[in-house]
Amino acid sequence: MLIRNVSPDDYHSIINVLNDWWGGRQMADMLPKLFFIHFQETSFVAIDQEQIIGFLVGFVSQTYSDEAYIHFIGVHPEYRKQKIASKLYELFFEKVKEKGCQLVRCVTSPVNRTSITFHTRMGFEIESGDRVVDGISVFSNYDGKGNDRVLFVKHLKP
Secondary structure: OEEEEOOOOHHHHHHOOHHHHOOOOOOHHHOOOHHHHHOHHHOEEEEEOOEEEEEEEEEEOOOOOOEEEEEEEEEOHHHOOOOHHHHHHHHHHHHHHHOOOOEEEEEEOOOOHHHHHHHHHOOOEEOOOOEEEOOEEEEOOOOOOOOOEEEEEEEOOO
16 A cells, blocks of 8 residues: 555545445535645545555644644545554644644544544544533534534644
8 A cells, every 4th residue: 555645636536436435425525626736745645556545635724833634534445444544644643743733633423433433542532512412522513503513632742
């Protein structure tokens, strides 16, 4: 497996399979091409046999220079449980630490229990929201009415 920075040319390969990787959930609208143009230095693809099998899109905050944000990550269903996501995260942590970041943030939906479990295993803490859903602290209407979210933060070790 090869991991490299994303390029704008990777966009169509990823966007064409994105909803399938999420079991038919409509996720493609959450990943515009601009991420592949403007955040190449902190975004990555994992490749096996010339096929993209995973990706991570993240960036350093322009508002908080010591914070980074992971916007989207995906792994081809046939390649899950092979630590590809973990490797992408570790590479992102390394890159943003070089840029002076001390915190990494990310967000998921409360129904995505796999994501919640993954992030807590990766050392992320769930931030305290305004209510609890199925034992998980959430921020109500975070992404608009009815779109509650779980917010994560990870403190990077120096």
